Amino acid sequence: MENLAPGMKQRFKEQLAELATKYTILESYSEQNLNTMIDILKRLEQGDSENLDIDKALGILELIGKYKVEIIEYYLWWKENIDKKISIEQAERDIEYIDQEGFIMINEHLVYKNDGNKTLKHTLLEAYLDESYDVERLFDKDELVEMWINNSSKEDAIKDFEALAIEEILEGEPKGAYISASNDIIKYYRQE
Incomplete structure (x- = not known):
């Protein structure tokens, strides 16, 4: 990190902090909701737990519990394939x-x-x-x-x-x- 310009060092630190915050938020959800989110992504073939898009995962977790899983699946599929x-x-x-x-x-x-x-x-x-x-x-x-x-x-x-x-x-x-x-x-x- 010493080879980076001062502005880039700061940006890199901010990105790391943002990523750490997202993972911390992700850890605050129940194991059941996390498994539901992973199952949804697998069924939609939009990723696996190894290459998880944190922003997408957090968005799905916000919907779980508020809407039926079938609605979330359809919503994500339509948004990805038809109309955002x-x-x-x-x-x-x-x-x-x-x-x-x-x-x-x-x-x-x-x-x-x-x-x-x-x-x-x-x-x-x-x-x-x-x-x-x-x-x-x-x-x-x-x-x-x-x-x-x-x-x-x-x-x-x-x-x-x-x-x-x-x-x-x-x-x-x-x-x-x-x-x-x-x-x-x-x-x-x-x-x-």
Whole structure:
């Protein structure tokens, strides 16, 4: 440290003091909360206890106890992958909706937790069958002619397609976002 310029020595000492303070604050949390925080980060694949981002850890610890773990996970994942401006309150509302419906669509972003969710399939098909691009993508010409001849309704088409896997309805493959504390596989799909 003797080789450092006086201004740099002072800055280095301040950074060390700040780091020591953060570790001291970290030690003030219960072992259970620390383990919960580490589990959240592992499930989100955002780090391990060896390379812990202290600021992120402290932020998560502040949320533990105030919000359900599923809300914190969603909040951190959304903030990291979609939009940094999400609030924890919005994440809480989103998770409540997902718990009720099994999915949420926000603009072009679809987050869901059950591939067999009929409400999700119905909602997607309802929207897709109003778009000529998606109709052409989902049906070949022979199927369209047969539907026209049989005077099939949109609801008939939706019922036929609800048996398909979600991947067959979407234009691309959904990605696994993370596994929640309740062991739900949370998937994500961005609609173009």
